[in-house]
Amino acid sequence: MSVSLIVGTQWGDEGKGKIVDLLSKDANIVARYQGGANAGHTVIYNGKKIILHLIPTGILNPHTTCIIGNGVVLDPFALLQETETLEKHNVQVSGRLFISNKAHLILPYHKIIEKYSEECSTQSIGTTGRGIGPSYVDKYARCGIRVGEILNFDEFVIRLRKNFEEKVRFIEKIFNKTIDIENTIDEYIEAIKQIKNFTFDTCYFLNQKIKEGKKILIEGAQGTLLDIDHGTYPFVTSSNPTAGGACTGLGVPPNKIDKVIGVSKAYATRVGNGPFPTELKNQFGQQLQSKGYEFGSTTGRPRRCGWLDLVALRYSVMINGIEEIALTKIDVLSDFDEINVCTKYELNGEQTELFPTDLLTLEKVKPIYTSLKGWKKSLAGLKLKKELPKEVLAYINFLEEYISCKVSMLSTGPAREDTIFF
Ligand code: IMP
Numbered sequence: 001m002s003v004s005l006i007v008g009t010q011w012g013d014e015g016k017g018k019i020v021d022l023l024s025k026d027a028n029i030v031a032r033y034q035g036g037a038n039a040g041h042t043v044i045y046n047g048k049k050i051i052l053h054l055i056p057t058g059i060l061n062p063h064t065t066c067i068i069g070n071g072v073v074l075d076p077f078a079l080l081q082e083t084e085t086l087e088k089h090n091v092q093v094s095g096r097l098f099i100s101n102k103a104h105l106i107l108p109y110h111k112i113i114e115k116y117s118e119e120c121s122t123q124s125i126g127t128t129g130r131g132i133g134p135s136y137v138d139k140y141a142r143c144g145i146r147v148g149e150i151l152n153f154d155e156f157v158i159r160l161r162k163n164f165e166e167k168v169r170f171i172e173k174i175f176n177k178t179i180d181i182e183n184t185i186d187e188y189i190e191a192i193k194q195i196k197n198f199t200f201d202t203c204y205f206l207n208q209k210i211k212e213g214k215k216i217l218i219e220g221a222q223g224t225l226l227d228i229d230h231g232t233y234p235f236v237t238s239s240n241p242t243a244g245g246a247c248t249g250l251g252v253p254p255n256k257i258d259k260v261i262g263v264s265k266a267y268a269t270r271v272g273n274g275p276f277p278t279e280l281k282n283q284f285g286q287q288l289q290s291k292g293y294e295f296g297s298t299t300g301r302p303r304r305c306g307w308l309d310l311v312a313l314r315y316s317v318m319i320n321g322i323e324e325i326a327l328t329k330i331d332v333l334s335d336f337d338e339i340n341v342c343t344k345y346e347l348n349g350e351q352t353e354l355f356p357t358d359l360l361t362l363e364k365v366k367p368i369y370t371s372l373k374g375w376k377k378s379l380a381g382l383k384l385k386k387e388l389p390k391e392v393l394a395y396i397n398f399l400e401e402y403i404s405c406k407v408s409m410l411s412t413g414p415a416r417e418d419t420i421f422f
Contacts, residue, residue, distance in 0.1 A: 002210065002213055002214065002215055002216060002258055003210060003215075003216045003218065003252065003256055003257050003258050003259075004023065004216070004217050004218065004257075004258060004259045004260075004261060005217075005218040005220070005243055005246050005257050005259070005260045005261065006019055006020050006023070006217065006218065006219055006220055006261050006263060006326075007220040007223070007224065007241060007242065007243055007246075007260060007261070007262055007263070007316075007320050007322070008220055008221075008222060008223025008224060008226075008241060008262075008263055009223060009224050009262040009263060009264040009312075009313055009316035009317070009320070009322065009325070010223045010224070010225055010264060010265060010268055010269070010270075010309075010312070010313075010316070011222075011223050011225045011226055011232075011268075011269065011270040011271070011272075011276075012039070012221070012222040012223040012226055012241075012271070013040070013223075013265075013269055013271065013294075013296070013297070013303060014223060014263040014264055014265050014328060015263055015265060015326075015328030015329060015411055016041060016057075016219065016220060016221070016263045017040075017041025017042050017043045017051075017052065017057050018042070018043060018044075018328065018411060018414065018416070018419075019261070019263050019326045019328070019409065019411070020041070020056070020057040020058060020217060020219045021043045021045075021057050021058075021060055021061070021416065022409075022416055022419060023217055023261075024057065024058035024060070024061045024064050024217050025061050026215055027058060027061070027064055027215045027216060027217040028063070028064065028065065028209065028214040028215050028216065029058070029064060029065045029066070029067060029206070029209055029214060029215070029216045029217070030056040030057065030058025030059075030061075030064050030065075030066050030067070030216075030217045030218075030219055031056060031066070031067035031068075031069055031202075031206065031216065031217070031218050031219065031250055032054075032056045032066075032067070032068055032069060032072055032218075032219050032220075032221060033069045033071045033072065033218060033219075033220070033245055033246045033248075033249030033250045034069075034071040034072060034220070034221060034222075034239035034240055034241055034245045034246075034249045035072060035073070035132065035221035035222055035237060035239050035241065036053075036054060036072055036073040036074060036075060036078075036106060036130060036131075036132050036135070037053040037054045037075050037078035037079075037082075037106075037130045037298070038053070038127070038128040038130045038132045038221070038222070038237065038298060039052075039053055039054070039221035039222060039298065040052075040053055040296065040297025040298040041053075041057050041219075041221070041297075042297050042414070043057055043060060044414050044415045044416070045060050045089065045091075046089070048089065049414075050085070050086070050089060051297045051298075052082065053078060053082060053298060054068070054072075054074070054075065054078050054079055054082055055068070055079070055082050055083070055086065055093070055097060056068070056097075056219050057219060058217060058219065059086060059091060059093060059096065059097065060091060062091075062092070064096070065096055065097075065098070066096055066097045066098070067097075067098055067099075067100070067202045067205070067206065067250070068097070068098070068099040068100060068103060068202075069100050069103065069202060069249045069250040069251070070100040070101075070102035070103050070202070070203070070249060070250065070251065071103070071239060071240070071245060071248060071249020071250065072100070072103045072249065073103065073104050073105070073106050073131075073132055073135040073136060073139070073239075074099060074103045074104070074105055074106060074147055075105075075106040075130065075131065076105070076188065076191040076192050076194075076195055077187075077188075077191055078106075078130070079195060080191055080194060080195075083097075097198060098198055098199070098200060098202055098205070099147050099195060099198050099199045099202070100147065100148075100199070100201070100202040100203070100250075101146065101147055101148025101151070101199050101200055101201055101202075102146055102147070102148060102201070102203075103146065103147045104135055104136075104138070104139045104144040104145065104146055104147070105135070105144070105145045105146065105147060105192075106130070106131045106132070106135045107131075107135070107145065107160075107163070107164070107167070107188070108131075108181055108184045108185075108188060109134075109164065109167040109168065109171060109179075109181065110131030110132075110134035110135045110138070111129065111130065111131035111134075112171055112179065112181075113131075113134040113167075113171060114127060114129060114130075114131050114132075114133055114134050115129060116171070116174075116175040116177065117133075117134075120175070123234070124273060125234065125235055125236075125272060125273060125274070126235075126271075126272035126273040126274075126301075127237075127272065128272075128296075128298045128299050129299070130298070132237060132238055132239075133237075133238040135238075136238040136239060137238075143163075145159065145160065145163065147195070147199050148199060148201075150192050150193075150195070150196050150199065151196070151199070153193075153196070156192075157189060160185065160188070160189065161185060164181065164185050168181060202250070202251075203250070203251030203252075206250055206251065206252055207251070207252070207256075210252070210256050218246045218250065218252070218257070220241050220245075220246070221241060222237050222239070222241040223241055223316075224241060224242050224315075224316040224319055224320060225270075225312060225316070226241060227239075227240055227241050227242045227245075227319075228240060229242075230242055230319050230357065231357065232274050232275055232357060232359070232362055233357065233358075233359065234359070235272065235273055235274025235275065235359075236274075242319050242320050243257070243260050243319070243320040243321055243322075259323055259324070260320050260321050260322050260323055261322065261323070261324050261325070261326055261408070262313075262316060262317060262320060262322035262324070262325050262326070262405075263325070263326045263328060264308070264313055264316075264325055264326070264327055264328070265292075265308070265327075265328050265329045266308060266327055266328065266329055266330040266332065266333055266395075267288055267292070267305065267306065267307055267308050267329070267332065267333065268305070268306045268307065268308055268309050268312075269288075269292070269294050269303040269304060269305050269306075270303065270304045270306075271296040271299070271301050271302075271303045271304070272301075275359065275362040275363050276304055276306060277306075277309060277311075277312075277342065277345060277362065277365050277366070277367045278306035278307045278308070278309045278340075278342045278367045279304050279305070279306040280305060280306045280307065284336075285304070285305045285306060286305075287335070287336075288305035288306075288332060289302060289303065289305045291332045291335065292305070292329055292332040307339070307340040307341060307342055307367070307369065308341045308342065308399070309341075309342045309367065310341050310342055310343050310399065310402045310403060311342055311343070311344065311345055311352075311353055311354070311355050312342075312355050313399075313402075313403050314353070314355075314402065314403045314404075315354075315355035317403050317404070317405050322405055323405065323406075324405065324406050324407070324408035324409075325399075325400075325403070325405055325406065325407045325408065325409075326407075326408065326409040326410075326411065327396065327399070327407045327409070327410050327411065328411040329411060330379065330392065330395075330410055330411065330412055331378075331379050331380070331412045331413055331418075333374065333375075333395075334374075334375060334376065334377060334378060334379060335374075335376065336374040336376075337373075337374045337376065338371050338372070338373065338374055339371070339372045339373075339374050339395065340369040340370070340371050340372075341369065341370055341372065341395075341398065341399070341402075342367040342368065342369055343368060343369070343370045343402065344367075344368040345365035345366065345367060345368065346365065346366040346367075346368055347361065347364060347365050347366075348364070351368065352365075370398070372391070372394060372395050372398060373391045373394070374391060375389035375390075375391035375392050377389050379392070379412040379413075380412070380413065380418075382412060382420060383420065384420065385410075385420055385422050388410075388420070396410070406422070407422060408421070408422050409421055409422065410422065
């Protein structure tokens with residue numbers, strides 16, 4: 001299996017970081033294709049927790065080369081900060097990380113525009129505040145700046161200064177605020193100088209490596225329900241975390257992707273605003289939040305929690321062509337007597353198994369649950385499928401049948417060894 005793609009099936013935070021970290025031990029290359037420093041991939045590395053926002057999780061395996069693809073929006077400050085953190089943990093980044101010359105830059109004014117837009121909006125998205133949306137806006141409005149432009153450094157600096165001036169005038173006019181970012185330009189230029197040697201056309205590189213039969217792992221950030229096209233619009237991120245985004249975001253053709261693995265939590269969480277049909281605003285939701293330590297790894301915000309939504313999961317399997325599921329955080333359900341899974345929605349007095357992605361409909365649906373028996377036992381230390389309590393197996397069977405897709409990995413805790421391969 002030379003090219004495998006890992007996608008989130010929910011609203012992000014499914015535990016993709018741990019799964020990519022595990023699978024990347026066999027990979028030559030790990031590549032990210034969308035999003036930016038809004039992601040928060042948490043991995044336990046040498047017993048310590050590391051959160052990666054921008055750099056692919058594969059960096060933690062010393063033999064892998066990592067690629068930040070053209071579909072990513074890159075914040076040089078975030079990149080340097082993360083590089084520094086990794087080097088403190090003795091992870092070498094230099095010479096192992098390369099950035100597509102076609103990736104767009106996040107500029108300091110993107111964060112300012114995002115902050116003011118959110119403040120002024122009557123329908124705030126609850127973004128991570130990393131400037132992601134405004135940077136993609138500039139990309140599609142064809143006025144963004146791409147990483148490769150730094151290779152002509154003098155022209156780049158002139159363009160950057162001009163761009164800053166124009167945008168500052170624009171922001172001041174639109175939001176009626178005064179902005180002083182003169183120092184920020186100099187800091188930005190200094191930061192960008194340091195990534196100059198890491199950038200080239202990664203599409204040629206990746207396609208060459210595919211031809212050579214190298215093992216490539218493509219790492220999605222966020223999740224299907226946050227996808228700009230297929231998610232719960234407008235409460236979504238501004239990129240395509242779904243499988244199609246991997247092709248455009250890396251320049252890898254669809255027929256070269258051999259396998260799509262979906263990552264799903266055994267329950268559901270969402271950070272930020274927007275509809276969430278199975279959300280639990282009661283003690284069960286609180287129990288999931290505290291047992292699962294459900295706080296955003298980028299912003300620290302508490303995550304909203306609820307039961308697993310199989311209507312949504314089946315939709316994700318369809319949109320991404322998922323062939324197997326890595327099911328994470330099953331241990332968080334160990335204290336429940338009964339575990340609910342949503343198998344249908346009620347909408348205007350009728351039942352449906354289809355996931356509506358228009359806001360007004362999604363806000364109206366009511367989940368219909370099937371209740372499954374809890375196992376009420378710790379799963380710590382279990383290594384084999386046959387050692388699992390029968391109620392866990394019944395839970396997994398039910399899920400597999402509903403979504404017509406196999407569970408191939410079960411995560412029973414945050415560490416690499418807390419994983420059962422089926
Ligand atoms: P943005 O991506 O910062 O524009 O935020 C848009 C929405 O996506 C907000 O609801 C964020 O909380 C959510 N979001 C962005 N990145 C992640 C992530 O990595 N995990 C979970 N939610 C995310």
